[in-house]
Amino acid sequence: MMNTGENKRTGLNVAYIGGGSRGWAWGFMMDLAKDEQLCGTVRLYDIDKEAARRNEVIGKKISAHPDAVSRWEYTVSDTLKDALTGADFVVISILPGTFEEMRSDVHLPERVGVYQPVGDTVGPGGFMRAMRTIPMFVEIAQAIRDYAPEAWVINYTNPMTLCIRTLYEVFPGIKAFGCCHEVFGTQGLMCQMLRDQLGIEGVDRHEIHTTVTGINHFTWITAASYKGIDLWPLYEKFAQTYAESGYDKGGDKNWMNSSFASAERVKIDLFRKYGVIAAAGDRHLAEFMPPWYTRDPETVRSWMFGLTTVDWRVNDLKNRLQRSDDLISGKEEINLKGSGEEGHLLLKAILGLGDLVSNVNIPNRGQISNLPLGAVVETNAIFGRDRIQPVFAGDIPQNVLPLVARHVYNQENTLKAAMTCDRKLGFTTFMNDPQMGHVTPADGQKLFDDMLENQRKYLPAKWFE
Secondary structure, eight states: OOOSSSSSOOEEEEETTTTTOOOOOHHHHHHHHHHTTEEEEEEOOSSSSSHHHHHHHHHHHHHTTOOOOOOOOEEEOOSSSHHTTOEEEEEEEEOOOOHHHHHHHHGGGGGTTOOOOOOOOSSSHHHHHHHHHHHHHHHHHHHHHHHHOOOOEOOOOOHHHHHHHHHHHHHHTTTTOOOOOHHHHHHHHHHHHHHOOOOOOOOOOEEEEEEEEEEETTTEEEEEEEEEEEOHHHHHHHHHHTTTTOOOOOGGSGGGGOOOOOHHHHHHHHHHHHHHESSSOHHHHHHOOOOOTTSSSSHHHHTTTOOOOHHHHHHHHHHOOOOOHHHHTTTSSSOOOSSSSHHHHHHHHHHHHHEEEEEEEEEOOSSBTTTTTTTTTEEEEETTTTEEEEOOBBOOOTTTTHHHHHHHHHHHHHEEEEHOOOOOHHHHHHHHHHTTTOOOOHHHHHHHHHHHHTGGGSOGGGGOO
């Protein structure tokens, strides 16, 4: 592993699985180039080898940028074995399947009145995405076990919880964790709250200290402070002020101008109902609840967020492909700026370059005392030299616990169904999601069968025997 003493130029080996990623990969490359304490080689592996080759060109351009303060080599690997052998770190950022499968995930349930803003974590869409993702992560976990058993593994792929859970199920000795930026957005919202309500300008989200608990995309904050100021009374006032109007951030961040923005009304409503700060984006939070916020497109609009259609994602990919062309040709200059993610900072902490506290997805070792041990949960953790130490978050509040626990057990059953190709368990788990509460068993069975058929080429044959 990299020498973290005087000879900081001894290089790291990073395997990037999903090395044709547009967006996540570019941000990670820029973060590395801007950090003078790190250097090394990134091996890009993707089933779309041409996409990985294009990122190899972009990575080299980023590393050669005049403002880059460290140098990284980028290479394309032909196999997982080649990418992983000798790796110090593994980054996983894959798209499980194509937009056609995603179209089934997100839009087929609309025929029974289920509208999903995202469709990648829970609900019928999240379940089906998991069915095709879990076999992929079984293969990845086996390869890491065989070729890079000592590497630290950073996952960005959704469904986050089940990706991490699969890695540990297949290779219990793996050193894997999942990174998600949803909590960062809520910390950023608290920075804006301090500016708007107390006139405190220029607060960085890292100055907001929070106790995080729950599961990925359904995270909750049970305590929050800024420089000794308890933010709870301030958040109560903030929630009361914007409960009906929503918090309009204006410009491109206005919920009407973006497929990802919201006016925070779901987050605020959950706080007012349960007395705990919901700490993910409204589009995700709404999917973990009964269809209070997603009954139909009109209801979604009334809560001031949007349904991200697959057509929008297809068009967004076209734009990113064009941007890839422009970056390679030089038509677009590379603007070397940080991604806002913490992946490379966590990597540094694990190397011993300064401890860091961040929210992370790892198996429950007791950090949430009233959820099952071994289930993947999201809390704060201390990252230090060759270690991740989860921070004790205590009990999830009793009124929120049934909401979270239902999904924890559903996710455990989703994993078991995927690993054993158990169609009966799969269907009952599919129907046990709160989004499916109004759907009749007959309609649900037909939807389940049709959606599963749409995943056929990614699933073991045993599913269809």
